[in-house]
Amino acid sequence: xDLVKAARKGRERALLxxxxxNHLPLFRFAYRLTGSVPDAEDIVQECFxxxxxxxxSYDPGRTCVRTYLFGVVRNQxxxxxxxxxxxxxxxxxxxxxxxxxxxxxRAELEDVVARAVMQLPxxxxxxxxxxxxxxxxxxEIARVMVLELGAVKSRLQRARASLREALAAFAxxxxxxT
Amino acid sequence: xxxxxxxxxLNTWTAPPAPASLRQGVQAGFAANLERKTSPGVVHWIAxxxxxARKSLVAGAVLAMVTLLLVVTLALPQTLRLVSPPVRIPxxxxxxxxxxxxxxxxxxxxxxxxxxxxxxxxxxxAVYPFRFLNAxxxxxxxxxxxxxxxxxxxxxxxxxxxxxxxxARVSAGSEHGYALGSAAALIKAGCVCGPVVGHETILGHPxxxxxxxxxSHERVTFWMAPDLGCFALRITIEEKxxxxxFRLRIRKQALKVTLxx
Numbered sequence: 001x002d003l004v005k006a007a008r009k010g011r012e013r014a015l016l017x018x019x020x021x022n023h024l025p026l027f028r029f030a031y032r033l034t035g036s037v038p039d040a041e042d043i044v045q046e047c048f049x050x051x052x053x054x055x056x057s058y059d060p061g062r063t064c065v066r067t068y069l070f071g072v073v074r075n076q077x078x079x080x081x082x083x084x085x086x087x088x089x090x091x092x093x094x095x096x097x098x099x100x101x102x103x104x105x106r107a108e109l110e111d112v113v114a115r116a117v118m119q120l121p122x123x124x125x126x127x128x129x130x131x132x133x134x135x136x137x138x139x140e141i142a143r144v145m146v147l148e149l150g151a152v153k154s155r156l157q158r159a160r161a162s163l164r165e166a167l168a169a170f171a172x173x174x175x176x177x178t
Numbered sequence: 179x180x181x182x183x184x185x186x187x188l189n190t191w192t193a194p195p196a197p198a199s200l201r202q203g204v205q206a207g208f209a210a211n212l213e214r215k216t217s218p219g220v221v222h223w224i225a226x227x228x229x230x231a232r233k234s235l236v237a238g239a240v241l242a243m244v245t246l247l248l249v250v251t252l253a254l255p256q257t258l259r260l261v262s263p264p265v266r267i268p269x270x271x272x273x274x275x276x277x278x279x280x281x282x283x284x285x286x287x288x289x290x291x292x293x294x295x296x297x298x299x300x301x302x303x304a305v306y307p308f309r310f311l312n313a314x315x316x317x318x319x320x321x322x323x324x325x326x327x328x329x330x331x332x333x334x335x336x337x338x339x340x341x342x343x344x345x346a347r348v349s350a351g352s353e354h355g356y357a358l359g360s361a362a363a364l365i366k367a368g369c370v371c372g373p374v375v376g377h378e379t380i381l382g383h384p385x386x387x388x389x390x391x392x393x394s395h396e397r398v399t400f401w402m403a404p405d406l407g408c409f410a411l412r413i414t415i416e417e418k419x420x421x422x423x424f425r426l427r428i429r430k431q432a433l434k435v436t437l438x439x
Contacts, residue, residue: 010276012208013283019204027196041200049207106190113191132188164179167187171179 002060004051019048022066025134026073032129033077035118043080047072063143070136070144074126081122109170116166123147124159131156209284269293270302271409272434275351278426287428288351294407297346297361346371348400350413350430356398358390361408369402380411381435397424406435 006014023044030040047069050056058068117125126145130136136144142152179187275288291302346361358364358371372390379385383403392398401412411432416424 007208010286011283012205012285013281015204015208016201016283019201023196023200027200028193031193032191037194037197041197041203044196045200045203045207048204049211052208052211109187110190110192113187117188117191132185133193160181160184163188164184167184168179170187171183 004058004060004065008052015048015052018051018065022069023048026069029070029129029134030073030077032117032133033074033126034080035114039077039080043073043076046076067140067143070130071146074144077126078122112170113167116163119166120159120162124155124162127152127155128159128163267293267302267439269406269435269437270439271406271411271432272436273411273430273432276429276431278429290349290351292349292409294409297365297408299347299349299409301349346408348402348410348413350398350410350415350428354413354415354428356392356400358400364408365404369400369404369408371400375399381432383411383435385411396427411435 003014003018007018026044026047027040030043031037034040034043050072051058051065051069058065063071117128120128123145127141130141130144131138138149138152138156141147142149145152147155270291270293272289272291274286275290276284277287278284288304288306290304292299293302294300344360344362345357346359346364348356348358350356364371369386370388372388374386375389376387377384378387378401380401380403383405385401385403387399387401389397389399395418397416397418399412399414399416400410402408402410410430413428413430414426415428417427419425
């Protein structure tokens with residue numbers, strides 16, 4: 001039986017199976033869009049619970065649940081951004097769990113990369129995160145973002161070009177020389 | 179910077195692991211969602227039934243049988259009512275009875291509407307979602323109950339019959355009924371029929387939570403509303419485990435109270 005249908009009928013196990021199968025990439029996606037662990041946690045939790053509500057627009061005939069959930073996470077992130085303009089305006093907590101000493105350089109680099117990604121326009125950022133970090137096929141990204149395939153490709157190219165420029169000083173080759 | 183170098187740089191930004199509280203939050207939200215379902219009522223369940231019933235004639239036939247049994251069993255008490263003075267139903271409480279399995283998962287076993295009449299819970303309807311055999315079983319049990327009640331005057335002493343008729347009766351689904359002493363005494367005592375373990379307002383009605391000693395291996399807590407004639411807006415049945423702890427088995431939760439229906 002369809003897990004979403006079963007969960008809506010009150011089967012907790014079905015919802016938890018759905019959660020276990022999908023929550024990790026969704027959490028990573030939400031975290032990279034918001035730059036905040038608590039925000040990402042709230043958004044992912046909400047996206048699973050939204051599936052149970054009668055007004056939920058999920059239609060298994062039109063899209064798979066994974067694609068639908070990514071779309072919900074992205075929309076929720078956009079809504080929050082409009083509302084809060086995320087605390088990550090000045091950066092993200094990307095340096096989580098990094099200790100000083102030998103990892104200082106890497107932590108700084110991670111912070112720089114996070115900031116550079118966060119500064120991309122929202123659509124470019126979401127496309128880049130899905131394509132690079134989640135290795136999602138471009139056709140699926142197009143469905144998540146409700147964009148034409150060509151638009152996804154061009155946004156991905158623009159995002160990578162912007163990052164190449166923003167991170168030029170940190171290119172691995174240059175870093176080794178300094 | 180070539181593509182590989184850019185990818186290497188991007189890979190330095192790692193995401194933290196998802197916090198464990200995320201799963202717990204989803205579980206808690208799921209449980210709250212079950213409780214929050216606002217008055218789906220009979221129509222909701224029947225509407226949910228119909229698409230499944232269309233799938234096969236067999237399912238349709240079983241559904242018809244269950245419906246017939248339920249109608250007969252629900253009609254019987256009402257029929258009996260016709261011979262007594264007409265009763266005005268002061269309110270109807272829509273409730274879900276949720277059963278919890280060993281692995282912690284839960285499922286709605288019964289959706290029921292009922293009210294209290296002189297301290298005794300009177301069922302108005304009961305629906306058993308998506309469990310045809312279960313529904314047949316419950317319906318047969320109800321027929322048995324009704325027959326048993328009709329036979330009471332011939333099977334017990336008049337004193338015992340009087341005691342039974344005046345007892346406060348509370349139901350946590352068709353398989354879990356409790357008699358809590360004299361109904362009049364219960365109402366007079368503000369619904370206190372055992373140790374009070376809390377007070378809570380449920381759906382706008384103040385309740386007192388009591389845990390009477392029922393002399394079984396279960397711990398049963400009733401949240402009874404004095405302003406609804408000691409109707410139990412919530413009941414939990416917990417089973418005692420070998421290590422002395424209690425595990426939740428059944429939870430009846432009121433979803434909606436309709437006054438003067």
